[in-house]
Amino acid sequence: MSKIKVAALQLAFGEDTARNIANVSEMVREGAAKGAQVVLPPELFEGPYFCRVEDEEQFATARMTAEHPSVLAMQKLADELSIWIPTSFFELDGQHHYNTLAMIGPGGRITGTYRKSHIPDGPGYEEKFYFRPGNTGFKVWEGAGTTLGVGICWDQWYPEVARSMMLMGAEILFYPTAIGTEPHDPDLDTSRLWRRAMIGHAVSNVVPIVAANRIGVEGGQRFYGHSFICDERGDLVAEFGADETGVLVAELDLAAAKKHRAAFGFFRDRRPELYGRLVEDI
Template identity: 70%
Template sequence: MTNICVAALQLPLGGDEQSNIYAVSGLVAEAAEQGAQIILPPELFAGPYFCKIEDEALFALAQPVGESAPVLAMQKLAKQYGVAIPASFFERDGPHHYNSIAMIDPDGEIMGVYRKSHIPDGPGYEEKFYFRPGNTGFKTWDVCGTRIGVGICWDQWYPETARAMALMGAEILFYPTAIGSEPYDADLDTSRMWRRAMQGHAVSNCMPVVASNRIGIETEGNGDQAFYGHSFITNEWGDLVAAYGSDETGVLVETFDLEEARKHRAGMGFFRDRRPELYGRLAEDK
């Protein structure tokens, strides 16, 4: 039996960088003390979600991976507790800027960087102003005796992302997120759709999914934006085995038997019965 213990963090992140990193660090420690081996903080956890507005002064928040304060802090914690952490950060690479993940192993070393592939652009989520589309392709990582795939927020709406990582050998999918209210429609609550989309990835790929989101009302920029939380962990059937609502702060921890999930994945036949020769239309931009 091959067990893996994973954790999702949920918390408000409207403070300054030092306060946010301190708060995330406390939850990482709490998750590690509960036995978590892979711990997922939310997207861009070092500060308020700055993409609500277009302001060129905010490019100063970006740092190279080796100089990023949130990455350096998570490296220290990963080594201290012997855990793996996909750490989200605003990356500067020469003249280019990305919404990125530094995959940190249990020795505190950076295994590599994944850059967000799908970049949203709309009221309250004007990410195309700040981020280039990622040039790394989808990535998977061998950590803690398994292989994981990590997408970033808007990536989670695309079944192609999940399936590509599954075909690359991922056995668990992780999605750090910053999502909440839609400024153009105060009555639109996407939290149910958000969860269902990723539960669908769990079902279609027969593997657990872990999603971390922020909570709270952030007032910076052009008006308030409420982040709705609802962080969760599903099993390979897409069932919610651990979940928060819209206002809890804390850690969700769950242990999976990967051998059991592999057995179910083989038995369902989703990968056996694929017909790649019929899927060419998916790669056509028209």
């Protein structure tokens, strides 16, 4: 496929799980109506970002993949609309808990899952209390006539994640996110850094990127939005600020991106034999 339309959703979430999923569903429909073949909701969209604090009651909200309400709702939509919906959710697997993404495609089929590899741990982002580090490895999927790569939130800060997915054949990278203010440093606004990190992946891998974040204030923590879609040059082709609710839609030229990627020579000139230090834990 030469060109593809993609969408990123930005919205706030409250305590009512059914309402949150209904709001996301309405926006997924809007994205599909505008021609999007892949629609990306934010991370853990079934409710507030519960990882702000350590609360053992939250473990009761985890569900197995086939039983999670977010997954079930997006399966129904993907079937009805014949689109792809990378769906983030709180997964229960036996005694283990993961921050997981189900790649849901036309027909409502789950083509696979990815478990978040990098788990943050700090004020306002106490994820290590809830989630085991992912054990799936990085994943890409054949879908919408191309190859889709997905990292989850904290994964987006690591160049190794983007490069790994590219080496697996990804042609677009998607990052569902829940990120906002830093409780330990109220003066630190990471929204600029957040965008720059991912735009850096776009430039150094010559690949379009789609990022979806939440907005709103939850327990005193403000989620700063700034969802965006950029092309393989890192140029923003659709973007929101800190407060907008809505659906970003953009058409991406994958044939042009592939041509530019080859011309830049970043993958031609790699020297893997020199990179051993990257995987030494010392």
